[in-house]
Amino acid sequence: xxxxxxxxxxxxxxxxxxxxxxxxxxxxxxxxxxxxxxxxxxxxxxxxxxxxxxxxxxxxxxxxxxxxxxxxxxxxxxxxxxxxxxxxxxxxxxxxxxxxxxxxxxxxxxxxxxxxxxxxxxxxxxxxxxxxxxxxxxxxxxxxxxxxxxxxxxxxxxxxxxxxxxxxxxxxxxxxxxxxxxxxxxxxxxxxxxxxxxxxxxxxxxxxxxxxxxxxxxxxxxxxxxxxxxxxxxxxxxxxxxxxxxxxxxxxxxxxxxxxxxxxxxxxxxxxxxxxxxxxxxxxxxxxxxxxxxxxxxxxxxxxxxxxxxxxxxxxxxxxxxxxxxxxxxxxxxxxxxxxxxxxxxxxxxxxxxxxxxxxxxxxxxxxxxxxxxxxxxxxxxxxxxxxxxxxxxxxxxxxxxxxxxxxxxxxxxxxxxxxxxxxxxxxxxxxxxxxxxxxxxxxxxxxxxxxxxxxxxxxxxxxxxxxxxxxxxxxxxxxxxxxxxxxxxxxxxxxxxxxxxxxxxxxxxxxxxxxxxxxxxxxxxxxxxxxxxxxxxxxxxxxxxxxxxxxxxxxxxxxxxxxxxxxxxxxxxxxxxxxxxxxxxxxxxxxxxxxxxxxxxxxxxxxxxxxxxxxxxxxxxxxxxxxxxxxxxxxxxxxxxxxxxxxxxxx
Ligand code: 7RM
Numbered sequence: 001x002x003x004x005x006x007x008x009x010x011x012x013x014x015x016x017x018x019x020x021x022x023x024x025x026x027x028x029x030x031x032x033x034x035x036x037x038x039x040x041x042x043x044x045x046x047x048x049x050x051x052x053x054x055x056x057x058x059x060x061x062x063x064x065x066x067x068x069x070x071x072x073x074x075x076x077x078x079x080x081x082x083x084x085x086x087x088x089x090x091x092x093x094x095x096x097x098x099x100x101x102x103x104x105x106x107x108x109x110x111x112x113x114x115x116x117x118x119x120x121x122x123x124x125x126x127x128x129x130x131x132x133x134x135x136x137x138x139x140x141x142x143x144x145x146x147x148x149x150x151x152x153x154x155x156x157x158x159x160x161x162x163x164x165x166x167x168x169x170x171x172x173x174x175x176x177x178x179x180x181x182x183x184x185x186x187x188x189x190x191x192x193x194x195x196x197x198x199x200x201x202x203x204x205x206x207x208x209x210x211x212x213x214x215x216x217x218x219x220x221x222x223x224x225x226x227x228x229x230x231x232x233x234x235x236x237x238x239x240x241x242x243x244x245x246x247x248x249x250x251x252x253x254x255x256x257x258x259x260x261x262x263x264x265x266x267x268x269x270x271x272x273x274x275x276x277x278x279x280x281x282x283x284x285x286x287x288x289x290x291x292x293x294x295x296x297x298x299x300x301x302x303x304x305x306x307x308x309x310x311x312x313x314x315x316x317x318x319x320x321x322x323x324x325x326x327x328x329x330x331x332x333x334x335x336x337x338x339x340x341x342x343x344x345x346x347x348x349x350x351x352x353x354x355x356x357x358x359x360x361x362x363x364x365x366x367x368x369x370x371x372x373x374x375x376x377x378x379x380x381x382x383x384x385x386x387x388x389x390x391x392x393x394x395x396x397x398x399x400x401x402x403x404x405x406x407x408x409x410x411x412x413x414x415x416x417x418x419x420x421x422x423x424x425x426x427x428x429x430x431x432x433x434x435x436x437x438x439x440x441x442x443x444x445x446x447x448x449x450x451x452x453x454x455x456x457x458x459x460x461x462x463x464x465x466x467x468x469x470x471x472x473x474x475x476x477x478x479x480x481x482x483x484x485x486x487x488x489x490x491x492x493x494x495x496x497x498x499x500x501x502x503x504x505x506x507x508x509x510x511x512x513x514x515x516x517x518x519x520x521x522x523x524x525x526x527x528x529x530x531x532x533x534x535x536x537x538x539x540x541x542x543x544x545x546x547x548x549x550x551x552x553x554x555x556x557x558x559x560x561x562x563x564x565x566x567x568x569x570x571x572x573x574x575x576x577x578x579x580x581x582x583x584x585x586x587x588x589x590x591x592x593x594x595x596x597x598x599x600x601x602x603x604x605x606x607x608x609x610x611x612x613x614x615x616x617x618x619x620x621x622x623x624x625x626x627x628x629x630x631x632x633x634x635x636x637x638x639x640x641x642x643x644x645x646x647x648x649x650x651x652x
Contacts, residue, residue, distance in 0.1 A: 004449045005460030005512055007502045008587040009530040011391045015398065015431035017407055021380065025427025027290040027441070035441035042442045043070075043470050046286040047278065050321065051085045052076050053251035056278070060468065066488040066495070067475065068468045070279030071254040078258055078277050079122075079155035080249040081285075082320035083115040095325045098299075098348050099144050102191035102331025109144055111323070114151075117144075117240075119247035121152035124240045128215050130183055132157030132252065135260065137181035139163045139172055139203060141190020142330040145219045145236060146306050147316055149185045150259075154277075155249050159257040161272070164307035165190060166606045169205035171270075175262050176210045178272055179477055185236075187219035188226050194335045196222035204229070254278030260477045261309055263415045271486070272477030273309075273415050279470030281321055283419040287440065288318030291409055292352045292381050293426050299348050299378070301327040303341060303355040308607040309415040310385055313471075314354060318419070333359065338366050342374035342401075353401070354383035354411075358543075358608030360393045360401075365542035365565055368400040376401060381426050382408045386607050388511045390533040391433035398431070412436040412511055414497060416487065418471030421445065422509055434533060437508045443469055447501045447509065452491045460502035460527070462515060465495040500527050517612045519548030519556050524590050528612065531558060531593070534586040540564050540575055545602050545610045546593065549619035557594035559619040561639070564598060595619075599639050615639075 017025075035042035040059045047056075056074030086094065092112030099107040109117075130136060136153050138160050140146040146162070153160040161179050163172050176184065184207070189198040200218060204227050207213050218226065219236040255276045262270040288294055300319055304310045319326045327348050333341050341363075345353065363371065382402050384394070389410050398408050407426035413419060422445055424430075424437040439445040444467040447455050455461040472495075476483040490496040500512035512518075512527030519526045528546050535544035543563040548556035560583075564575060576596035584592040597619075603611045614636060616622075 004455070004462055005500045005502065005518060005525045005527055006590075007458060007460045008526070008591060009434075009533055011432065011434050013391070013395065013433050015407065015433075017427050017429070017431075018405060021293065021407070022427040025425070026293050026295075027425050027427065029428050031290075031441045039442055039444070039467065043282060046442070047071055047074075047282040047470075049285060049289075050076065050081050050281060052278075056254060062468055065468070065493070066484060067480070068279075068472055069255055070276075070470045071282070074254040074278050075251040076254055076278045076281070077155065077157075077249040077251050078281050078317065079118060079151045080251070081281060082151060082154075082317065083111060083118060084249060086111045086323045087115050091323055094323065096320065097144060097147070097326050097328045099328045100330065100344060101143075102194070102329075102335055107144060114148070116245035117148045118151045118155060119245050120240050120243040121148050122155045122247045123243035124217070125152055125156060125158070125183070127243075128183060128217075128239075130156055130158050132250070132256070134158045134183070135179045135181040136160050137163060137172070137176050137179075137184045139165060139184060139186045139199060140219070140306075141165050141187060141192075141199065141221060142306060142328060143187065143190065143219065143221055144328070145187070147328075149217075150306075150312075150316055151320075154258060155247065157250065157252045157256050159259050161260045161262065162307050162312070163262070164305060164606050165199055166307075169202040172202055173206035173209050174270060175272075176206060176213065178262070178269070179260050180212065182212055182214050183217070184213055184215075185217045185219075187221045187236075188224045189222040191222065191331055192335075193332050196224055198222075198224055200224075200226040252277060255474070259312065261312065261415050271482070272479075273473045274475050274477050275418050275471065276474050279472070280418050281317060283469065283471035284313040284318040285321035287420040288314060288324075289322050290425060290440070291411060291420055291423055292354070292383060294319075294322055294324050294352065296323070298324060298351045299327060300324050300352045301329075301345070301348075301350045301354065303329065303333075303353065303359065304385075305606060309418070310354075310607070313419055333362070339370045339373060342371045342376060345379065346375045349378040351378050352381045352383070353379060354385060356386035356608040357384055357389040357393050358387065358604060360384070360389070360397045361536070361543045363401075364393060364396050365563065367566070368396070371400055376403060379403070379406050382406050384408060384410045385413070387609055388513065388529040388533070389434060390529075390536040392533070392536045394431075394433035407431055408433075410434070410436045412499075412509075416473045416497075417465075417469065418473065421465070421469070432504075432508060435504065435508050435510045439509075443467075445509065446494075447503050448491060448494075452494070455503060457503045457505050457507050460500060460512060460525075462491075463497045463499045463501040463509070463511070464491050465497065514612075517547070519546070519558060521548070521556055521558060521590060522554045526558065526591055530587060531560065531583060531591050534583045534591070535560060535562055535579060537586065538579055538582045541579065543602060545612060545615055547612045547616045547619050549594075549616065551594065558591060559595045559597065559615075560593040561597045561599050561602060561615055563600065563602065601639070603636055603639070
């Protein structure tokens with residue numbers, strides 16, 4: 001039998017759930033059995049946690065697979081569920097968001113206030129001609145108006161497409177054109193790294209090639225000078241503030257499109273992932289409640305950008321559907337000092353923190369003395385998302401942020417899945433550093449080999465989802481065939497996620513990185529994640545990225561890019577030799593990197609994913625490919641220049 005991926009790294013540390021948390025947990029072990037007995041009935045029960053104007057006739061229509069319909073015939077409004085419902089239940093005075101601007105300005109927004117603001121915005125959009133089904137592009141910083149704009153669209157049944165504020169004018173243009181948005185909502189700018197950073201110029205540039213956009217609504221945030229196109233551009237405060245704060249939500253079909261979120265594929269134009277309303281809201285609301293064990297008094301913080309799917313599902317729709325109080329922060333973690341996140345946790349008494357491994361590894365690099373200066377005792381659950389969390393980073397997070405008390409939930413999911421899919425539940429499972437553990441109740445996943453057969457415990461392969469789930473993407477905007485080809489063709493009848501994974505001896509799932517990044521060394525298929533984790537387990541290493549580069553003898557060879565911890569820097573060649581031996585000792589000689597390249601930074605997307613494709617270009621001495629989704633394109637220049645500096649490069 002062919003082995004899809006080698007399983008190399010061992011990790012034996014275990015952290016049982018705190019007894020108190022387990023005793024009062026929202027979800028227990030029995031829930032898995034309940035969902036196994038009747039998966040559809042399980043999701044129907046979760047859907048009933050929401051308000052439906054009319055209940056569905058059929059929970060799942062899979063007759064036209066892979067095109068799913070959930071809660072067929074049901075009528076629902078996402079904004080009503082996030083706002084009106086809570087206000088009507090008497091919780092209007094509860095805080096929806098404690099918002100903190102980067103310069104230190106703050107806003108506290110209750111559910112009642114948010115409802116009034118969303119109602120005004122919905123009235124303004126209606127006045128601008130927005131009707132159910134029309135697409136609206138949102139290109140904004142992390143300010144409350146971004147949430148207001150999204151919910152106003154949802155209220156009108158007008159799908160939004162939020163484009164990362166860090167993306168270029170051309171990326172914005174492509175997305176506006178692809179979904180044919182006629183209205184754009186933006187701001188003059190936002191604060192990042194201590195300075196105002198402009199957004200409006202990118203919109204102006206993008207719109208030179210988007211003649212069908214009628215209006216641009218501009219929120220005033222930074223007071224920067226902006227170019228103005230009369231008749232097209234409107235200040236948000238002029239168009240919205242004058243509106244009535246009353247708006248009656250209309251209920252739409254459960255399958256009404258809610259949003260389109262673009263993800264850049266490795267090749268070709270970005271894919272517009274389409275999410276609809278009823279199934280999506282059901283899954284994000286339930287998973288937010290279950291996986292974070294969210295209670296009415298929790299103060300919840302997803303420290304991520306709203307332009308990432310994590311922001312959509314777990315800053316906006318999930319927490320609001322559950323009526324929870326959230327923190328929202330505009331800026332970067334090191335402004336004005338490297339303790340900013342911990343200061344915010346202490347200030348607001350944050351009890352649940354959700355962030356990406358890239359942030360955790362950065363904090364590790366800065367050192368544990370920084371969080372040690374703040375009172376983090378309010379924290380009770382920590383979450384991780386976006387990449388595999390290396391065991392060292394997991395243990396650091398649990399120890400220095402969670403005070404050794406808090407469970408860490410490593411949540412695997414994708415833009416395409418809409419909500420969390422594979423993760424431990426904090427009151428149920430023992431934490432295993434580095435493992436995403438098991439599919440949630442109601443979710444079915446498997447790890448398969450090249451032929452599509454389930455691999456035995458202890459082996460690696462491809463992660464597939466074997467049953468439809470409520471928050472699944474419905475198609476790619478305007479391209480049904482690409483939807484079928486990309487996700488449903490590799491393995492008959494199953495969704496191919498594009499990730500490598502392994503099952504350990506207990507059958508628990510570990511993610512091993514994108515299969516496009518898998519290296520083939522002398523016929524052994526090695527995962528990026530395991531070698532990176534071995535490198536990060538060395539005390540001198542803060543971050544690591546490995547790629548396979550063409551090699552005349554072994555087919556491919558492992559090339560590692562590492563960022564050293566402060567104290568370990570400088571000693572380039574010696575450090576590299578030691579690290580190669582460390583990898584050989586941790587996981588075996590086959591995984592020993594041919595080269596170790598010490599770098600200052602790694603190329604990442606805005607959600608913190610390492611762009612290994614670009615590193616492969618460097619490792620193989622090629623011209624760089626597409627860099628438009630990089631956070632900071634100067635990083636690649638920096639890497640190339642430093643590599644030609646003696647002492648900083650390879651040791652061979
Ligand atoms: C939520 C999100 C999806 C890809 C996915 C994986 C990787 C995300 C984890 C993870 C290992 C995790 N959506 N990924 N979470 N890998 N463990 N907990 O990130 O569309 O932006 O990315 O991210 O490769 O396929 S996404």
